[in-house]
Amino acid sequence: MTEKLPPELANYSPVSKYCLMKMYGEITFDLYTIPPGKQHFNEPVLLVRKNSMLSDVRDVIAASGFENFYIRKEEQENLHHLIENFIGMMVDDPLIPLKEKASIIYNCAANVMKDIFSDPRSGDNLKRTEDMTGNIIKFALSDQASIPSLLQLSSHDYYTFTHCLNVAVFSIGMWQTIYPARQDCLREFALGCILHDIGKSQIDDAILNKPGKLTDDEFTVMKKHPQHGYKLMAQAIPSISLDVILHHHEKHDGKGYPRGLKGDRISDYAKIAAIADVYDALTTKRSYAEARDPFKAVLTMKEEMVGHFEQDKFISFIHLLSGRNSGAVTK
Numbered sequence: 001m002t003e004k005l006p007p008e009l010a011n012y013s014p015v016s017k018y019c020l021m022k023m024y025g026e027i028t029f030d031l032y033t034i035p036p037g038k039q040h041f042n043e044p045v046l047l048v049r050k051n052s053m054l055s056d057v058r059d060v061i062a063a064s065g066f067e068n069f070y071i072r073k074e075e076q077e078n079l080h081h082l083i084e085n086f087i088g089m090m091v092d093d094p095l096i097p098l099k100e101k102a103s104i105i106y107n108c109a110a111n112v113m114k115d116i117f118s119d120p121r122s123g124d125n126l127k128r129t130e131d132m133t134g135n136i137i138k139f140a141l142s143d144q145a146s147i148p149s150l151l152q153l154s155s156h157d158y159y160t161f162t163h164c165l166n167v168a169v170f171s172i173g174m175w176q177t178i179y180p181a182r183q184d185c186l187r188e189f190a191l192g193c194i195l196h197d198i199g200k201s202q203i204d205d206a207i208l209n210k211p212g213k214l215t216d217d218e219f220t221v222m223k224k225h226p227q228h229g230y231k232l233m234a235q236a237i238p239s240i241s242l243d244v245i246l247h248h249h250e251k252h253d254g255k256g257y258p259r260g261l262k263g264d265r266i267s268d269y270a271k272i273a274a275i276a277d278v279y280d281a282l283t284t285k286r287s288y289a290e291a292r293d294p295f296k297a298v299l300t301m302k303e304e305m306v307g308h309f310e311q312d313k314f315i316s317f318i319h320l321l322s323g324r325n326s327g328a329v330t331k
């Protein structure tokens with residue numbers, strides 16, 4: 001998810017200079033730098049202490065001419081919280097390069113997802129998730145290269161919260177490919193995708209993170225997560241979003257769960273999320289399976305999951321991956 005850093009930076013995370021230049025208020029973290037010429041030989045040195053105003057931080061940055069900035073990993077959440085207040089403005093800013101924006105959005109969104117999975121009943125966490133979904137959509141619609149650049153940041157190790165984020169990004173890409181003129185319900189759809197596995201927050205960690213195959217009983221417990229998610233969010237989010245949460249494991253041939261819905265009884269929203277969900281799971285390293293490359297994942301979906309997906313949508317998904325519509329989209 002983040003760039004590979006040399007060992008002396010193991011306890012630090014890089015901070016985008018663009019973030020420091022675009023935000024206002026007080027920094028809630030110590031800011032470090034490595035003076036030019038000392039890269040890769042020294043630990044970062046303290047540049048500005050926490051509780052300094054960002055206007056002063058900018059003066060220090062301008063006077064020093066330094067380009068690389070770091071914070072201690074334990075203070076990373078403080079940075080993400082601060083960035084959340086300015087993320088909409090950053091998405092709109094034409095001076096921030098696309099890849100930089102993607103990195104800021106992805107890391108900030110992953111932090112929001114982590115929080116809502118640890119406390120899904122918090123109204124504040126839901127509001128943050130809704131705002132972040134809006135910003136991801138705004139970013140996705142701003143440039144055809146946005147979705148590929150977001151997916152390139154995806155971790156190849158499985159975490160439920162980054163999986164949900166990836167599924168939302170893939171699903172937004174598919175929606176744009178299949179329904180380019182239908183933006184009206186995109187926000188509700190994307191919110192459902194980003195929260196599709198929120199019910200897993202109610203499943204015991206021993207089952208959720210079990211290395212190896214689940215027993216039949218454990219799988220029965222795991223299969224309850226769509227209903228758990230629906231109940232958790234029933235009063236809080238729109239019906240389109242709830243539909244994705246409840247039905248993303250339904251299969252076109254009627255052999256899915258929880259309701260065994262078949263064909264057109266499954267909504268377009270749930271059908272798209274189901275494809276994105278399976279593809280992301282297959283291309284991510286799990287405790288019991290290596291990550292497949294994109295080609296092998298698609299082959300698995302085509303040959304070993306016959307009847308699971310609606311054919312037209314699956315073909316649109318392959319077009320999206322191959323870049324026929326908007327540039328190659330793979331993790």
Ligand SMILES: [Fe+2]
Nearest residue numbers: 196197248249
């Ligand atoms: Fe799921």
